[in-house]
Amino acid sequence: MKIEHLLVVGVGLIGGSLALALRRAGVVNRVSGLGRSRENLERALALGVIDDIASGSACARDADVVFLGVPVGAMETVLASLAPHIAERAVVTDGGSTKRGPISAARAALGPGFARFVPGHPIAGSEKSGAEAARADLFDNHRVLLTPQAETAADAVDLVIWMWRQAGASVTTMGAADHDRVLGLTSHLPHLLAFTLVDFIARRADAESCFDLAAGGFFDFTRIASSDPVMWRDISIDNADTLSAAVGEFIGALEQVRAMVGEGRGAELESLFRHARDARDRVVDQRRRTGS
């Protein structure tokens, strides 16, 4: 089995890495790249991530698989421009970090073709972006979440499952709302906290001495604050209901911890810290044992 022609729209970290991973597996014959930045596409071509630069949306007609590696806020526009050109047999899938938004966009843009749209989200990434960040091994031992809808054709889902496995990932299917809730907590909320903390410190009069004396823990904690601002703007807006609720609940938890600190309730703080440490250590141990 082979993909004759893959069109990657948005040849960044995710789209570019998918192309490289499928090449590594020898399961793709031709990869075309489409995107807004000519400079990025030229780099992708020079790096061998893509075979050619697509000349416009119309080139979608030759593609067997269309992969959307664009920020979730761009899905609607991109799908609307591609839709008239996508072949009936083609499978369209995405790598968006939220799933309800891309699903709505695809439903609106693709019409009956929505049955061949498989919503997906590879749980792999890096704070780096652009074609030069692409790596063939990005998805090795990582999960990809698919959130197929009632209308989604089974053979389209099977193809996308097969594709991600060839790329080194393991695939899980789940509901789109569950996806957005869970990822809202473990990914979107931490990103928001990291961005907010760095911004909060950077705005202070003593920002320079703060950054100067920051230790390794600070840089690990804030690594995700070096992520792409547009991508994270779109994720935050697309998952606004879940994320806003999660931030509200987290503020409640933080108010409680603040009261423990302010009132010197050391035993409660210690117990909370211990609970957190034990929970994290358990998950880390488990992952180490299963090699994931």
Add this chain to the structure above:
Amino acid sequence: MKIEHLLVVGVGLIGGSLALALRRAGVVNRVSGLGRSRENLERALALGVIDDIASGSACARDADVVFLGVPVGAMETVLASLAPHIAERAVVTDGGSTKRGPISAARAALGPGFARFVPGHPIAGSEKSGAEAARADLFDNHRVLLTPQAETAADAVDLVIWMWRQAGASVTTMGAADHDRVLGLTSHLPHLLAFTLVDFIARRADAESCFDLAAGGFFDFTRIASSDPVMWRDISIDNADTLSAAVGEFIGALEQVRAMVGEGRGAELESLFRHARDARDRVVDQRRRTGS
């Protein structure tokens, strides 16, 4: 120049690493270890971190340098029990992550000997703890902050500066309140956020699927939540005024971000994310260039 006899009280990550680093430099003849956990001291002995296990506080009388590597909440008790035995010539210094608390404890316990107490804080660490976490290179290219007081003897400060340089670190002196404010923002606040986030997720009914689907970014962000609960309880309580104010201000910043998310104010979110990313990238670049 050489330290004839170093007494390390609390042979954990910091105290143990200091002993190993000074041995590596060949500037210490004998290291004794004192601590509450016999098991940890036996391990420290077996690993060659210390030469002998001190039999009690009275052994402080032979020490030229006493290093306190205990949680900041234990400083008062430890100093009170050592104080009657410390030689007049000896220099006492600590590695506590807050400075105002240890300074008060030393001022109360040491009497005129307070002049030979040099408050210190090596900005190096790990989420690991105990003698087995000790490494000779822990302080290489790291900063040590000293916060000497008006009473502190210049020759005691000079000795401690020399000692840390021999251990591979660079030394900066600053005010104790400045130290606690800056570290409250860049270290204590992030630790509190990481502990609170992991606890917050672990308490949810869907905690298992949250942890199951968490990506690498989550584990980097929460690495500091695997830190020692007692150490962080003590830091939080000792720096309560600063930390509580910082958490309050951070909640204010988070409320603003939450409103941007809830009201779909994408341009403001993007600008905040970009400001944070640029600030972090600038600091990371600068450190890379200076090799620190």
